[in-house]
Amino acid sequence: MAVAAERISLRATGRSRRRLRLNRVMEGVAVLAASVALAALGIVVVSVVVRAWPALHVSLFTQTPNLFGGPGGGISSAIVGSALIVAMATGMALPVGVLAAIFMTEFARPRVAAAIQLFLDVLNGVPTIVTGIFVYGLLVIGHLQSAYAGAFALAVVMLPLVARATQEVLLLVPNTLREASLALGVSRWRTVVGVIIPTTLGGILTGTVIAMARAAGETAPLLFTCSIFAPAVSTDVTHALPNIPVLIFTYSEQPDPALHQQAWAAALVLMAFILITSLTARGLLARSRRKLTHG
Amino acid sequence: MVTGAGARLRAVYVACAMAAVPTTTPTTAPLRSGRRRIGDRVGDGALRTITALAALAVVVLLGAIVYKILHLAHSAWSTYGLHFVTAKTWDPVHKAFGALPFIYGTAISSLIALLISAPLAIGIALYLTELAPKGVRGVVGSLIEMLAAIPSVVLGLWGILVLGPFLANHLEPWLHRKLGFIGIFGAPEATGTGLFTAGLILTIMVVPIVASICRELFMQVPADLEEGALALGTTRWEMIRGVTLPATRSGIAAALILGLGRALGEAIAVTQVIGGGTRITNNVFGPGDTLASKIAASYQGAASSLEQSSLLYLGALLLIIGLVVNLVAQVIVRRFDPLREAR
Amino acid sequence: MGNRSDTISIDVAPVEIAQRRHAPLPENREVVFDVQDLGVRYGATTAVSGVDFDIYRNMITAVIGPSGCGKSTFIRCLNRMNDLVPGAQVDGKILYHGEDLYGSGVDPVEVRRRIGMVFQRPNPFPKSIYDNVAWGPRVLGMRKDLDERVERALRGAALWEEVKDRLKRSALSLSGGQQQRLCIARAIAIEPEVLLLDEPASALDPIATTSIEELMHGLKRDFTLVIVTHNMQQAARVADMTAFFSLEVGEGRRTGVLVEYDATEKIFTNPSDQRTEDYVTGRFG
Numbered sequence: 001m002a003v004a005a006e007r008i009s010l011r012a013t014g015r016s017r018r019r020l021r022l023n024r025v026m027e028g029v030a031v032l033a034a035s036v037a038l039a040a041l042g043i044v045v046v047s048v049v050v051r052a053w054p055a056l057h058v059s060l061f062t063q064t065p066n067l068f069g070g071p072g073g074g075i076s077s078a079i080v081g082s083a084l085i086v087a088m089a090t091g092m093a094l095p096v097g098v099l100a101a102i103f104m105t106e107f108a109r110p111r112v113a114a115a116i117q118l119f120l121d122v123l124n125g126v127p128t129i130v131t132g133i134f135v136y137g138l139l140v141i142g143h144l145q146s147a148y149a150g151a152f153a154l155a156v157v158m159l160p161l162v163a164r165a166t167q168e169v170l171l172l173v174p175n176t177l178r179e180a181s182l183a184l185g186v187s188r189w190r191t192v193v194g195v196i197i198p199t200t201l202g203g204i205l206t207g208t209v210i211a212m213a214r215a216a217g218e219t220a221p222l223l224f225t226c227s228i229f230a231p232a233v234s235t236d237v238t239h240a241l242p243n244i245p246v247l248i249f250t251y252s253e254q255p256d257p258a259l260h261q262q263a264w265a266a267a268l269v270l271m272a273f274i275l276i277t278s279l280t281a282r283g284l285l286a287r288s289r290r291k292l293t294h295g
Numbered sequence: 296m297v298t299g300a301g302a303r304l305r306a307v308y309v310a311c312a313m314a315a316v317p318t319t320t321p322t323t324a325p326l327r328s329g330r331r332r333i334g335d336r337v338g339d340g341a342l343r344t345i346t347a348l349a350a351l352a353v354v355v356l357l358g359a360i361v362y363k364i365l366h367l368a369h370s371a372w373s374t375y376g377l378h379f380v381t382a383k384t385w386d387p388v389h390k391a392f393g394a395l396p397f398i399y400g401t402a403i404s405s406l407i408a409l410l411i412s413a414p415l416a417i418g419i420a421l422y423l424t425e426l427a428p429k430g431v432r433g434v435v436g437s438l439i440e441m442l443a444a445i446p447s448v449v450l451g452l453w454g455i456l457v458l459g460p461f462l463a464n465h466l467e468p469w470l471h472r473k474l475g476f477i478g479i480f481g482a483p484e485a486t487g488t489g490l491f492t493a494g495l496i497l498t499i500m501v502v503p504i505v506a507s508i509c510r511e512l513f514m515q516v517p518a519d520l521e522e523g524a525l526a527l528g529t530t531r532w533e534m535i536r537g538v539t540l541p542a543t544r545s546g547i548a549a550a551l552i553l554g555l556g557r558a559l560g561e562a563i564a565v566t567q568v569i570g571g572g573t574r575i576t577n578n579v580f581g582p583g584d585t586l587a588s589k590i591a592a593s594y595q596g597a598a599s600s601l602e603q604s605s606l607l608y609l610g611a612l613l614l615i616i617g618l619v620v621n622l623v624a625q626v627i628v629r630r631f632d633p634l635r636e637a638r
Numbered sequence: 639m640g641n642r643s644d645t646i647s648i649d650v651a652p653v654e655i656a657q658r659r660h661a662p663l664p665e666n667r668e669v670v671f672d673v674q675d676l677g678v679r680y681g682a683t684t685a686v687s688g689v690d691f692d693i694y695r696n697m698i699t700a701v702i703g704p705s706g707c708g709k710s711t712f713i714r715c716l717n718r719m720n721d722l723v724p725g726a727q728v729d730g731k732i733l734y735h736g737e738d739l740y741g742s743g744v745d746p747v748e749v750r751r752r753i754g755m756v757f758q759r760p761n762p763f764p765k766s767i768y769d770n771v772a773w774g775p776r777v778l779g780m781r782k783d784l785d786e787r788v789e790r791a792l793r794g795a796a797l798w799e800e801v802k803d804r805l806k807r808s809a810l811s812l813s814g815g816q817q818q819r820l821c822i823a824r825a826i827a828i829e830p831e832v833l834l835l836d837e838p839a840s841a842l843d844p845i846a847t848t849s850i851e852e853l854m855h856g857l858k859r860d861f862t863l864v865i866v867t868h869n870m871q872q873a874a875r876v877a878d879m880t881a882f883f884s885l886e887v888g889e890g891r892r893t894g895v896l897v898e899y900d901a902t903e904k905i906f907t908n909p910s911d912q913r914t915e916d917y918v919t920g921r922f923g
Contacts (some may be wrong), residue, residue: 217446
């Protein structure tokens, strides 16, 4: 066995050393970037929890805001209001969004579907404050602020989210499933109602739940449509109802530390809601994906 | 062997066919008749119509938004015309209104957000696709998605009560002392509210959006391209610079434009931390307003109908800018193909 | 711009082996790779184990065997591409000119710079033809006389005549066979000592395949070549030495093992292992 004339080194030297060092620096930068984002999340969450902690009593959920400021009081009316508004918004956005998605995947020609998808994406990019002004011009001018106006504004925000999420799961349905059903002589609408919607229900719910989480925290669409301060618990949707986002917004602009604490508490409630819904959505999505990919 | 498989296949086929065809269906039935058929046709037509109407509603809704907003801005438009865009004063007392301070505030705060979030988001996406160990990847990815789920009003609350005071007491005075000579790091506000704070809050909102799009982009780069680069004896970073980033650059541009759209349009959190002001200042620590934050800050009403109409004009400007930015990004996204980005 | 591949006969039968020049004597050759009891595991599954042989300088060594026998896994060990596969664990030793490739302090980037690789599917970068070849040297700091270097590499890959007038065009405008030769040009532009080819022609048509094989004969003068192929005729046509890998099945596990390693002529005409004979004759018999 011949021996190599010169000893070959596979160690990095000179220029390669520098290149490796640059590589290590850039990898460090990437790790740092991820750490910064995680730190930001951690700091925000910890700030909210720590500052909301002293205000976490049962009274937070049972009492209405103190009319004259100061410590005590609760946000029960805002919780009820937010729940009502988001529920109404979901009621408006869900059917339209799901139907529009069905049209895109089941009936429309590809070009038409692509056009509608573009409209949905652009609608999703409309600044939410503009959505608020739109609904203000449409439903509030000449009338009053009301919960249904606020709900309509939130529905505009939710619509593209629901429609796009539904479209994505409908596209996951294998074409063989559609063909199998049609080949049995089952009509198109029975195929959609009897086969496609049941198999994608989990995915549709996921999209809806994510949209609800997003809507629950939206403030801008409500400023011009449902922001008049009314402390009492009410379910009259023809009037403006107190709600959590607007409550946090107005309290944060006040100089009163007691109100700040209430704002932190409301923020914690809101974030807890969003966390729970997101985790639920994740679970639903995993389940529906399993169902679609493993028969 | 072949015949065996064929027979088995045939048996399966027959079994399927038997299961599929209801035995009660008379095979001699004419092809188009029967009440069921009519019912199906009506049902098909109805479903098609209803879903088409829903899709149409999306289009109409977007059209209605554009129409309504432009309509609402009409009275200020007829007073000022395009001059409104370049007018520097916003003075409710003397009833002189112009949008320039807010366009400026929007540009500066979004620019700050974009400058910080671009490297941050790309770094995060690279970490998640190229570096992170498998187990960590999913967890970190979801946590960064959680960052996007924090409502803007909560971020604003945090910005005004936690971040602002911190910046005012620590970072801003330090930057002012060390880099004040550049001119943009002027004297900080005591409260820590201003364009810079708004830019940072916007960064927190933009980063997860851009990072998640970039992550998808990087995953679309074929693995054999990256292996081809590494097989030449390049380092991972050289591979990223030479192959991954060039192959995805138009997608990255679109992601940043989408992030920009988000930053431009954010009203609430910015209103909370930007301090409010109508002067154009080159001090990034100074107070200001963006188009969106000015509108949001005036939600409790305007002093005059002209002011109100001018606010609506601001809204129209915001809508137009937002639409243009979004359309551009969407068009780039739709054309994106990592293999067609030849230099 | 002669389309040279048109003039080449594509109908090369295995009979050719017998007529080929005599197999060189391995004893006189310098050992490039000394593979010692090599094994690769992915998590709990063992892909290959107990591989032990030498690869000689300026020869073409073919690795053949049925699919799933760990040929690709093996060749990817030779330039540490397996490092990129999460969970891959390499046991045993590969000495490259006496230096352990997996020894501590050895930099995989440096290894790959000396031991180039061409992949199964042509994978040119989405850049111009010129930049595909020039990128490697540029990054590695070989900026001097870059144009000449690119031309040399493209000539070496027998592609120059076909692309010299459109170097700025996208590499993706080339045909599959041209793309694969471009990948070879890209690999030799950084002047490696060894070229690993992982089924370089399996995605190509017969004409393109022939031109790649022709090319390999020419490259042998300057490089040591290791080629993985599932096409026995190809191994017979191009290789000086052939390693036959097979699957050892036991207890529900399938592990790739080296069955026989010898001069190509011997492997194909007079193998010493029954399994080799079965494989060599069984497929095309």
